[in-house]
Structures are given as C-alpha cells and as structure tokens.
Amino acid sequence: MSVFEAMASNGAHEQVVFCEDRRAGLRAIIAIHDTTLGPALGGLRMWPYKSEAEALRDVLRLARGMTYKAAAAGLNLGGGKAVIIGDPRTDKSEALFRVFGRFVESLNGRYITAEDVGTSVHDMEYIFMETKYVTGVAPAHGGSGDPSPVTAFGVFQGMKAAMKTAFGSESFQGKHVAVQGLGNVGRHLIDSLVKAGARITVTDIDEEKCEKARRDFGAAVVAPDAIYDVACDVFSPNALGAVINDTTLPRLKCKVLCGGANNQLAEERHGMALREKGILYAPDFVVNAGGLINVYVEMEGYVRDRALRMAEGIYNTTERVINISREQGVTTAEAADRFAEERIERIGNVKRGFFGGI
Ligand code: NAD
Numbered sequence: 001m002s003v004f005e006a007m008a009s010n011g012a013h014e015q016v017v018f019c020e021d022r023r024a025g026l027r028a029i030i031a032i033h034d035t036t037l038g039p040a041l042g043g044l045r046m047w048p049y050k051s052e053a054e055a056l057r058d059v060l061r062l063a064r065g066m067t068y069k070a071a072a073a074g075l076n077l078g079g080g081k082a083v084i085i086g087d088p089r090t091d092k093s094e095a096l097f098r099v100f101g102r103f104v105e106s107l108n109g110r111y112i113t114a115e116d117v118g119t120s121v122h123d124m125e126y127i128f129m130e131t132k133y134v135t136g137v138a139p140a141h142g143g144s145g146d147p148s149p150v151t152a153f154g155v156f157q158g159m160k161a162a163m164k165t166a167f168g169s170e171s172f173q174g175k176h177v178a179v180q181g182l183g184n185v186g187r188h189l190i191d192s193l194v195k196a197g198a199r200i201t202v203t204d205i206d207e208e209k210c211e212k213a214r215r216d217f218g219a220a221v222v223a224p225d226a227i228y229d230v231a232c233d234v235f236s237p238n239a240l241g242a243v244i245n246d247t248t249l250p251r252l253k254c255k256v257l258c259g260g261a262n263n264q265l266a267e268e269r270h271g272m273a274l275r276e277k278g279i280l281y282a283p284d285f286v287v288n289a290g291g292l293i294n295v296y297v298e299m300e301g302y303v304r305d306r307a308l309r310m311a312e313g314i315y316n317t318t319e320r321v322i323n324i325s326r327e328q329g330v331t332t333a334e335a336a337d338r339f340a341e342e343r344i345e346r347i348g349n350v351k352r353g354f355f356g357g358i
Helices: 003-009 052-072 094-106 121-128 148-167 184-195 207-217 224-229 269-276 290-299 304-312 314-328 332-350
Strands: 015-021 026-034 044-047 078-085 176-180 199-203 234-237
Touching: 003 052, 015 052, 015 094, 026 052, 026 094, 044 052, 044 121, 052 078, 052 290, 052 332, 078 094, 094 121, 148 184, 148 234, 148 290, 148 304, 148 314, 176 184, 176 224, 184 199, 184 207, 199 207, 199 224, 269 332, 290 304, 304 314, 314 332
Parallel strands: 044 078, 176 199, 176 234
Antiparallel strands: 015 026, 026 078
C-alpha cells in the first residue's frame, strides 16, 4: 500500500512527515489527521515496530483517534500523533529527542507533541529545548506534569453520567465497581469511588498495588483474569486496550462499562455486542479526555482548577452521547463518533467566509 493509500484508508489524513537523522539514530513519523479545529495535538510513542508499514499504520490510527477525542471534548485542537521507531529501554538519547524536537519546530505549530507509551516527562524536556510545541512538560518548567489525576476525575464524571442512565441515579452508595489496573489512572479513580461510597473489587498484575488497595481502601482483590467474571454494577478497565473481545465479553456481569483505558473494544462490532447484552458503554475516548484537557490548559498557562472544571464537562458529554445513541438507534461508540464529527463540521463552518483584516 502506498503512503497516500494508507493515509486515505485510515480516514483522510492531511499530512505525514517522515523524519530521519542517522547520527542521532532517529527514524520518526509525524501524522497530522485533521486541523479543522486547531493545531494537531497528540503524544509521541516510542516502540520497536517490526516494520515501517506497522509504524505508519499505528501513527495514522492514533492520529485519527486524537481528532475525535479533542473534538468530543470541546477543545480547539485537531488530531495528530508521532512515533519513533526504536526500543525505549535502549535507544533513547538527548540527541534523539532534540533532533525530533527540531522536526516538530519545523512544522511551525501545526503539530504539538506530548508524552505517550515509551516516552516520559524527562524526554519532553529535551524536546522543549528545541521547540515550544510540546506539552506535558514538568511543573518546574511551567508545565502541567502528570495528567492522570485529571484523567481519573474525568472518568469518574463519565461514570456518574452512565450510572444515571443505567440505574436512574448517579449515587455510588451500595454500588459495586470492578477496577482493572491500579496504575496512575486506576489508583486515583478508586480513591474517588471509595469516597463516594462504592464497594470495589480490583486487580493488577502488580501484587503490591493490589495489596495497597486492600489495605488503604478495603478493596476485594481478584487475579488479573478473574476480573471479567466479577458480578458488579460497573466494570472499569484502566490497564490495556482491546479488553472487550470475543473471549471476555460473554463473561461480563456488569450494567455499565466505563474506564480510562484507550481502545477498549477489540473491534467495532463489540460495541453492538455490548448493547445487545444490555451493558451501557461510556465510550473510552469521551470519558478519558481529562489528560488531553489537562495539556490543552497547559498551552494557555496551566491552572489545575480550570483543567478540573473543564473535565467536569465530561459528565454532560457522556450524557449527550448516550442520548444520541438512543435517539439515532446506534451504539454509544458510533454516537460518540457522530458527536465529534458534527462538531468538526459545525465549527469548520464557523470559520468560513472573509470577515476583513487583510
Ligand atoms: P499505568 O501504566 O500507570 O497503569 C497501568 C496499570 O495496569 C499498571 O499498574 C499495570 O501493572 C496494570 N496492568 C497491566 N496489565 C494488566 C493486566 N493484564 N491486568 C491488570 N492490570 C494490568 O497507566 P495509566 O497512566 O494509569 O493509564 C491506564 C490506561 O489509561 C492506559 O490504557 C492509558 O493509555 C489510558 N489513558 C491514560 C491517561 C493518563 O492521563 N495517564 C489518559 C488517557 C488514557
């Protein structure tokens, strides 16, 4: 498949930039999907891709996802993403990230980078030496630092909205939530859940994290694979993608699915399967947008309260998406896509026409 064919098959991307610097060992691809709403923002992933084609496929898919996430969150941002082909455990260097930063700078703000799988705040600092078009920089440099508390707060808002639809009340009193993954997002989320009166069952492949949740929050702990069998009101995936698949779906015994993990559905058809099973899915990119909201606020001069206030809006967005799904008879995942596409269309039109100022 040619590059243009790949750009089209992944949903009409605007621009793909291939970046190479042999001395620094850099091979990177920057994909800009859609800049109707604003500059394309999306993280920089570092991964030992087996081939260029695999890296291209991944960066195109991820860039498109960012367009939808930003649009649904009501942000003036487009979607983009970047990948560095390399092993984050062995191939990182100051030169690598600074050269990448120079490529980002050359795009003059059309693409803004951030951390992602395989990159850290530390790596962003090297990029920051070469360009201002980077977010998620350490608070010491005026950045917003770790976005996960805001992500978890947003997931909690989305969960409340989904509970209101599923149970007629957003109260967690007497509700049982099964939480998969106690990392940055999961541990903040269980804090809110327990404070709100929920009973929690948790799992993680890291036994220490489970033990801490048992000690601090009185959580029941199950083995990683057993979490799918827990009879609960809400199942919350906060670890990996593709956890809703042909194997796990028949085992689920919840009424609501809502968590911070990206790309929870292995395939689109699993959205329909959830609906048929009577499980209300709060779409992942709608409820986990708090991290993106956080870096957006950083671009304007970071104020934590403002980030939290904006993330509170995830409640209304989730509710709106659920309503669209009901009104139009589509899955909540499809409804979320439509909601994002409509906003891009509507706001794109706002910018039409000439209003003076040559
Ligand atoms: P993290 O790496 O801090 O936490 C992930 C946790 O999942 C770890 O504790 C890990 O041990 C655990 N885990 C891994 N495999 C598991 C398994 N098979 N079963 C149970 N637990 C397992 O990551 P995070 O920052 O908390 O992010 C969690 C998810 O949310 C990811 O999918 C991420 O892409 C997504 N997300 C995060 C943010 C953010 O602000 N951090 C924003 C948007 C989306």
